[in-house]
Amino acid sequence: MKSRIFSFLAIVSLLLVFTIFYKGLNKSSFYQPKIEVKNIPEFSAITFFKKEEVSSKNIFEKNKFYLLNIWASWCVPCKEEHHLLINLSKNDQLEIIGLNYKDNFKNAQNFLSELGNPYEKILIDKDGTKAIEWGAFGVPETFLVFQNKIIKKFIGPLNIKSVEEIKKIIQ
Amino acid sequence: MLYSSIGYYSLIFGLITSLPIFFFSIKNLRNNKILDNKIINFSFIQLFLVIISFFGLILSFVFSDFSNETVFNNSHTTKPLFYKISGTWGNHEGSLLLWLLVLNLFIFIFLIKSKNLLKNYRILTLLFQQIIIIGFFIFLIKSSNPFNYLFPIPNEGLGLNPILQDPALAIHPPILYLGYVGTSIIFSSVLAATTLNYVTKIWANHIKNWILVSWIFLTLGILLGSIWAYYELGWGGFWFWDPVENVSLMPWLALTTLLHCISVLEKRSTLRSWVIILSITTFTLSMCGTFLVRSGILNSVHTFANDPERGLFILTFLFILIFISLFIFFVFHKTDKQNSISFSLISKETFILINNWFMMYFLSVVLIGTVYPIFLDVISSEQISVGPPFYHKLIIPFLIPFLIFMAIGPQLKWIKSELEGKLYLIIIFILSILMSFFIVKNLGVKVLLNTVLIGSAFYLFFITIKDLFSKKFKKISQNLSHLGFSLLILSILFNNIFSKEVITNLKVGEKFNNDKFQIVFSDLKKKEEKNYISFKGYFLIKENNFEDKLEPELRVYNQPNIITSEADIKISFLSDKFITMNTVQNEEYFNIRYQVKPFILWIWISVLLISLGGTISLLNRKNL
Helix, strand or coil: CHHHHHHHHHHHHHHHHHHHHHHHHHCCCCCCCCCCCEECCCCEEEECCCCCEEEHHHHCCCCCEEEEEEECCCCHHHHHHHHHHHHHHCCCCEEEEEEEECCCHHHHHHHHHHHCCCCCEEEEECCCHHHHHCCCCCCCEEEEEECCEEEEEEECCCCHHHHHHHHHHHC | CHHHHHHHHHHHHHHHHHHHHHHHHHHHHHCCCCCCHHHHHHHHHHHHHHHHHHHHHHHHHHCCCCCEHHHHHHCCCCCCHHHHHHCCCCCHHHHHHHHHHHHHHHHHHHHHHCCCCCHHHHHHHHHHHHHHHHHHHHHHHHHCCCCCECCCCCCCCCCCCHHHCCHHHHHHHHHHHHHHHHHHHHHHHHHHHHHCCCCCHHHHHHHHHHHHHHHHHHHHHHHHHHHHHHHHHCCCCCCCCCHHHHHHHHHHHHHHHHHHHHHHHHHHCCCHHHHHHHHHHHHHHHHHHHHHHHHCCCCCCCCCCCCHHHHHHHHHHHHHHHHHHHHHHHHHCCCCCCCCCCCCCCCHHHHHHHHHHHHHHHHHHHHHHHHHHHHHHHHHCCCCCCCHHHHHHHHHHHHHHHHHHHHHHHHCCCCCCCCCCCHHHHHHHHHHHHHHHHHHCCCCCCHHHHHHHHHHHHHHHHHHHHHHHHCCCCCHHHHHHHHHHHHHHHHHHHHHHHCEEEEEEECCCCEEECCCEEEEEEEEEEEECCCEEEEEEEEEEEECCEEEEECCEEEEECCCCCEEEECEEECCCCEEEEEEEEECCCCCCEEEEEEEEECHHHHHHHHHHHHHHHHHHHHCCCCC
C-alpha cells in the first residue's frame, strides 16, 4: 500500500515536470529586456547661441515629438548621420534638440555652418554630465521623446532604417 | 553526394538491424543456456553500419560536399583539415550521430566482455540498450538527419563558428560523450540486473569497470570544456555555473556517488537501493542534459540548435525511459530485510553514506539552480537568472564537513572501527587549521569561514599524503583522486582570494599605472590571415622588476562574420597573467582587461590527478 502511494506520487510529479518542460519548449528562450518607458531626466542647461539657462521642463513642454540628439564636432559618425537629421527637421511633428557633447564652441559652430543646422535648440554639455543623466553610452546617440517620456533610444549613428522607424512612430 | 547517400542508407539499415536483434534476443531469452551467436553477429553488423554512416559524414566534411546540408551549415573550403573533421561532431546532427556510434560501440564491447555472466542478464541489458539505440536512430532519421540533401548545390559553406575552432573543443565532445553514453550501459545493465534480481557482488564487480570508464571520460570531458572556456572565451574564469556546464556536472556528481556505492556493494553487498537509483539517475541526468542543451530551452552562452520539435522528441523519449525504469524499480526490486547487513556508527560504510547525502545535496542545488528558472518562466512568466552567488552560498559552507568526512572515511575499517591509535587524526586537524589561520589572517578576507574551509582542505590533503606513504601505495588510486580533490579545492580558494583585475580604456601609446604594476599599450598591428583579419595589440606589463610582453588579438572572421577576442595568457607555475582587448565603439580606444589568476594551472593538474586515480584503479582491476 505504502509503495503504491509512493509510485503514484512519483508518476504524478513526473507528469507535472513533463508538462512544464513541454510548455517551456514552446516559449521563446531569447531573452529580451523589457522596454521600460522612462521619464526624461530633469536638468537645466545653457543654450548654444544665446547662452541662456533653460530648464528641461520648458524645452519638452509642447504636445509634440522631440528628438534629442547628442553630438559633437569631433565625432565622425555624427557627420554621417547629420544629413538624416536635416531631413527629419523638415517634419512639422518633430522638434530636434541638440546636446553638444564635450565640444569647443568654435568647432561646433563651423560644423553647423558647414553641414547645416537641423536643431531647434542646442544645449551645451561641456563636461558630459547631462549625457550621463540621459543614460547615454557615447556619441552619437538619439532619444525620441513624447510627453516627457523616452519612447525610443538609438545608440550610435542614425541610419535610413531608424529614420523610417521614427517617421512611423510620429505618424 | 555519394558519401552522404551511403551514410544515410547505412543509418536506415542500421535501424532495421534492430529487428533481428530483438527477435533473436527474445527467442533466446526463453530457451537455450548459452547466448545465441546470431545476436552478437547482428550487433556487430549494426555497429559496422553506424561506423560507415559516421565515416560517410566525415568524408562529406573532408571533401566539403555542400550538397549535404550539415556540411553546408558548418563548414567552409578554407578551413584547415583538422577543423573540417572536428566540424563533423561540432554541430547538432553530427554530435547525435556520434552519440549513436558510441552507444553501439559500448554495447558491443559489453557483449564481448561479459561472457562469464548470467546469459539472461546479458540479453536483457542488450534489449534495454536497444530501446535507447532505436530511440536515437529514429530521432536522427526523423528530425536531425545529418544527410539532408541540398539543391541547388551551394558553392561555399557557411563556416564553423570560430569560437569552436580550438583543439581542446575539437576533442571535448567525443570525450564527454564517451562518459555520457557509458552511463547508458550502466542504466541498461542495472535495469536488467534488477529484473533478474541479480544486483550482487559479482554484478557489482563487473559493472564497476563501466562506471570507472564513464567516470574517467566524464571528468576529462568536463576538464576540456573548462579549459576551452578559460582560454578561448576569454572570460578569465574556469567555471561559470552556466546551465550547459551544470548539465555535465550533474551526471558527474551522481556518477561519483555511484562509484563509491558500487565499491560498498562489491565489498559488503549492501547499499543495493542506492546503487540502483543512482545508476538510473545518472543516465537520466545525462539524457536530461542532452534535452536541455539540444532543445534550446535554456538561455546559455552555448548557442546550439533551437528547435522545439527536437526538444519534444527527446523529452518524450526521456520520460518513457524514466517510466520504464521506475516501473522496473517498483515492481522487481525487493528490499531484502534478512540479507541487509548492519554496520556500526563508526565505520567506512557510515562515512560513505554521509558523503553520499552531501553529494545528493550538491546535486540538488545544481539541479534546482538549473531548472528552476525554466519552471518559474513557465508558471509565472517571470524571468530570472541564477548566478554564481546562489551556488557559492549554498555549496561552499557544506564543503567543510564534506572534506572532513572525506579525510576520515578512508582511515576507517568496514563494519566497525576502533578509535584507538587514531590520535593523529586530531593532531593533523589542529595543525591544518593553525596553518590555514596563519595564511588567512593577513589577507583581509573573512577569517573564520576561510580558515575553516582552507583548513579542512589542508586536512584532507595531509591525511591523504600520510595515507599514501603509510599504506605503501596500496590504495594509490583512491589516494590520488582524493589528493586531487583537496588540491582542486585549495587551488580554487586561493585563486579566488588572490585574483586581481584591472579594466581600463587605453589607446596606443598610453599607460596605465597602479601602485603595484604598470600596463603599457605600445603598439597595434593589422594583419590579413587566411580567413580573418587580425588586430594584434602589444602590451608591456611591468611589475616589480619583471617585464612581461602580452599580445592579445582581435579577429574579424569573414565566414561567418564574427569578431572574436583572443586572450593572451602568460602561464606560469604559480599564476597566470591574462589580458584581453575589445573595441570601444567608434573610438580609437580599446577596452583592456588585465587579470592575474593564481593557481589556474593547479586546477587543471588536480582534475587530471582525480581522473588519473580512476585510471589507475581501472587498470589494476583483475577482470578488465
